[in-house]
Amino acid sequence: MSRRSLLGDAGLLRRHYSAGWRASLLVALLVGVTVAGVALAPRALARLGDRELRHALMTTSATELDLAGIGQLGYADTAAQQNVATDVAIRNVRLGLPEPLRDLVGQPHWLARTSASTVTLPREQQLTLDLRLAIDLAWDQVARPVEGRLPDAYDGRGPIEVAVSRALAERVHLRVGDRLPNDPAPLLVTAIVEIDDPDGSYAVHSGDLVAPTVQEAPDTLPTVLGTALVHPDSASALREPMAGGSIVAWFPIDASRVRYADADTLQPQARRLASTPVELPNGGRLSLRTGLADVVERTSDRIASTYALLALALSGLAGVLVAVFALGVQTVLDRRRPALALASARGAGRMQVRAVMVLEGLLIAVPVSALAILVVSTLVPATLGPVGRALPVLTALLVPLLFGVLTNPRTLHQPRRDLRVATHGRGRPVLEIAVVALAALSLLSLVRRGVVESSRAVGIDPLVVAAPALLTAAVCVLVLRVFPWPLLLLQRRLRSRRGPVAVLGAARAVRSPALGFAAALALVVGLSVVTFSAVMATTIRSGLEHSVREGVGADVRLSAARFDDGDLAAVRRLAGVDAAALLTVRSGVELDLGRTARVEVVVTDTAALHDVRPDLPVLAGRGQDALPLLLGTDRAEEPEDVLLDQVPAVVTSVVGRDLLPGLDRRWVLVDQSALPTGAAEGDGEPRELLLVRVQDGAAADEVAGLAAAAVGGHPDVEVVDVDEELAAVSSSPVVGGLRPALLVSALVALVLTMLTVVLASLAAARSRHQMLGVLRILGMSRRQLRGVVAWELGPIAVTAVLVGTVFGLLLPRVITRALDLRPFVGGRTPPQPVVEPLLVLAGVAAFVGVVVVAGLVAVAVGRRLAPAETVKMGER
C-alpha cells in the first residue's frame, strides 16, 4: 500500500508528527488537564475572595457599613427649590462617585429635621417629650397610616399637621387629633403611622423616627426623644427651624456586587469620599462616612493570607508539575530520538533539531491549552489579575520550552553504547550549587525579614512563594547526592549474604538508578505537600480555636449585671462542666502606679479562676502586707508597689490586656478574699462574668445552653461559647474553604506523584526488561525477579518517605516565621505549627499506598508493552 510522497517541509513534518501520535496525545491530555487546573485555581481563588469580601460586608452592620452622614440643610427661598435642589445634590453624590465604588452604592435616602424642642404632652403625663419635625420626600412610601390621614402641607397658617409613629404614639399616649402647643405653630396629630422599613435602614440611620428613645436619670422625669413627619411641602414655611436642625442622608451599600479584584481601588475611593464634605445648595453641608474601607482592608488582609498560604502549599507542586511534564516530554522525545539522530547525522543543525521539537511542543500544548482556558473561563467567569491570567499560558508554554531544553542534539550520537554509563555533565554540579545557594538565600532572607504584620503589604511575595519550591529542590539535590552512601554501605553488608537480589538491587540503585531526579523530586515534594497540608490544616484549626477561646475567655462565658449566689453553684453542678468561676468587674477604680490611672478591677476567687484558666495564677489571699494583684495592660510597664484605691498592693505579674475578654486598656485582677471590704468599689454598677470550663469531650454549645437555662432568672444574660463562635468564624468562605483547598492540594500532590512514578517507571521499562531477560537466562526465579524490580522503587521511596515527612513537618515552621496568619485566624500571638500525629500518619500511609499502586501499575503496563525485550539483547 503505497501512498503519495510529500516532499515539502510541511508535508514531511506532518508525517513526522503523526508518527507515534499516541504518546503526543497523552502528553496533550496531561497538558490540557493541567492547564485547566491552573486556569481554574486563580478563578476559584478570585471567587473565594469575592465571597469572603461579600460575607464580611454582609455580616457588618449597616450602621458601620452604609455610606451615611449628617449635616446641615441650607436656607432656601422656596420649598420646591429647597427640596428638589437638595435631593439632586445628594443624588449627584452617587453619580459623581468613581467606579467601582458607585456600583456598590445604592440610591440615597435623606431626612431633614428640625432641632428637638420640648413639647407639652396632653393628659398630664409624667414624661417630657423632645420632638423633632422631619421632612422625608419618600414619606408616602415609608409612612403607612394606621389611624387618621397623612398631614397636609403647612403654609404658615393654622397648626402644623404631623404624623407620629405608632411606637411614639404608644410611648407618650398620643392620639389622632391631639394638639400640642409649639413654636411657631401648634402641632396637630393627623396620623399614627407604621414606618415601613424592610431593609432596616430607617431604624439604623433615623431610629428616632421608627421608635423613640427614652432617657432616664434619677430625680428627673424620663425624657422621650421622638420625631414626627410633616408634609414635604412644609419645608418652605419651616425653613428656619429646618436650617437650624440637621439633615441625615444614607446610601445603602450593596455587598453582593463587590469584587475582591476591586479591593485595592475601593479603599482609597471610600476614604476620599469620607474626607470630603458634600456641598448642599444654599450653604448646606453634609459629611459622609463609611466603614467600607476598614472592612475591605481587614478582609483583604485575611484573603491575602489565604492566598499566600495556598500559594505556599501549591508552589511545591509546581516542581512536581515540571517533573511530570518533563517525563511526558521525554516519552515523546524517546520516540523521536531515532528520527532526530538520523536527521542530525545527515546534517541537521542543532537549531533545526530543536526547532522541530519545539514546534511539536507547540502543536501538542497550544490547541489543547487554548481549549482548556476557553472552557474554564466560560464555565467559571472571574476577574483575574495579570498573574492569574498569565499562569495557565505560562504552564502551556512550559511544554514547548521543555521540548527545546530536553532535546539535546549532542546526545543523539552515542558511538559506543556498551560504554555508556550514567555519567552526568558538568552542568549538573553548577545547577545543583545554584539551587542550594538560592534556597539558602531565600531561607536567610525569610528569617531575616521575620514575620510581616500584614501579608497583604507583601502580597503573594515571590520570596515566600519560591522558598518552599527552592527548599524542596535543594533537599532533593542533597537527597540524590547523599542517597547512594547508605546504599553503598548496605550493599557492602549484603555482599556476605547468599541471596543475589539485595546485592543486585542495591548495586543497581547506586550505579544505574532506574528512576532519576524527576521521580525523586516528585516523591519528596509529593509527600512534603501532603504532610504540609495536614500540619497547616491542624495549625489553622488550632489557631482559630485558640483565638476564639481568647475572645470568649473560657469555653463558655455568661455575662450579666449581676448573678445570684446560687447561679455559680447551679452552673458548677451542670453536666459537662469541669470548673466555673465568677468574676465581678468594677470600673473606674483608681490605681496609683507613680501616677494615677483609672482601671477596671476584676474581683474573683483566683483559685477557682485558675481551675477554669490554668494560665492565670492563684493570687494569695488575706494576710499579706500588700494586696497581691495581676496587672493586665498593653503598655510596657512593670510597676511593683502600687496603691489600689489607697490600699497598698504589689503587682505579682503583668499580662497582656486581652488575656481576659472585654476589659479596658488596663485592668487588675485581685483575689476576693484579699480585697478589704469596701475597697475598690469603683463608680457605676459592676458587671459580672461567669467563666466555665467544660469537661473533655463535652460540647461547649450544649453546656452553654444548659448554663443559660440555669441562670435564666436574669433578663440581661448574654451567653457566648467557643463552639458557636468557632462556627461563626468558620462560616467565612476563606476559613471554610481553606481546609478543602489544602485537601485538594494534597490530593493533587498524590495524583502528580502517582503520574510521575508511572511515567518514570515506564521510561525505565526497556532497560528493566533487558536486565530481567539476562537475569532470567541466568536462572533467577520469578520471585527473585520481582524482588529486583521492587529495589527500583524501594530505596528512593523509603528515602522520600523519611525526607518528605521531615521536610513537610519543618516547612510549616519556616512558613509561620515568614507569614503572619493572624489576619486569618485572629488572636494575639501568631499561631505555631501543630502536628496531629494521626493525621500526618494517615497522609503518609495514603502516600505510600499511592506509590506502591503506581509502581505495580507501571510494572504491569511495562510488561505488556515490551514482552519481546526480555530476550532480545542485541544492538539496541
Added chain:
Amino acid sequence: MTAQIECADLVRIFSAEGVEVQALQGLTLRVDRGELTAVVGASGSGKSTLLSILSGLDVPTAGSANVAGHDLLAMDTRERTAYRRHSVGFVWQQTSRNLLPYLTAGENLAMALAVARSPRRQRSARVGELLDLLEVGAVRDRRPAQMSGGQQQRVAIAVALANAPEVLFADEPTGELDEASSQLVFDALRDVNERLGVTVLIVTHDQRVSHQVRRTVQIRDGRLSTEVLRTTRLDAQGVEQHHAEEYAVLDRVGRLQLPEEYLKALSLKDLVRLELEPDHVKVHPTADEEAPS
C-alpha cells in the same frame, strides 16, 4: 592522485567511570579521490569507530584526520553540520538507522534534502533522478516495510547521495542481506563510485565484497595491519588474470603487524630475532634458542 581521506596516528579512547577502551591505537590510512576501498577486521578491531570519526559523528582523541578537505579535529559545530550535509554520506547495516519507517522512499530522500535546505521545487526531480540511478524508482511511494532488504539498502544509498557528497561511507551495508541482494547492493555502490566518481569506503565482514574491490585494508587492534591490492592484467593469451598481493603496513616509527597465520606457522611469540639482509629483513623465531641473559 589527491588524497580524499587521510588519517595519521588516529587514536580514539573511550573512558567511563574507570573503564578505558582504546579503540584506535594510531591508525594511519590514505584513500585517494574516486577510490573504492574495503575495510575489514574482526569484531572490536575499531572499524566502526573509524567510520564514526570519518563521518563526523565522533571526534578522535588524538592524531589527524582529513576528509574532503575538512580537518576533522578542528571543525566547529557549524562546519561539522555543513560537512555532514554536503561532504559525506553514509549507509549503515540496519535499515532502521538509514530510513525512517514512517516515510516513503521519496520522503526519506526529501528529508535529507530538506535538512540541507534544498529548495522545494528541485526536490522532486532530484528524488526521481537518484531513485532511478539506484534502480528503485518503482518504490518511490513505498515505506521501508513495503520494500525488500535490497531495495531498502539501495534507497538508503540514494538517501546518502541526496546532497551530492564527495565521500560515501558504508558500514556493513550487506550485513543483513542474502547473497543475491548483497551483490545488487554492492553493484550499486560500485556503480555510484564509477559513474559519479564518489569515493567509497566500505566497512565489511563480507568476503565476497572485500574480494571484489581493488583495495582492502585490514584493521587489527585499532591499527591498520595489512593491505591487499588486487590488479587485473592480461596474460600472453589476452585473458584477464586477477592478482591479489597482500602487504603488511609499516608505520612511521617502523612497527609492523605480522599476519596471524605467519605467527602461528612459525610459533612467533614474545621475542623474535631480526636479521638485515641486503634487500630484505629476516624474522626468526626464538622459541628454540636460549633466551638472552
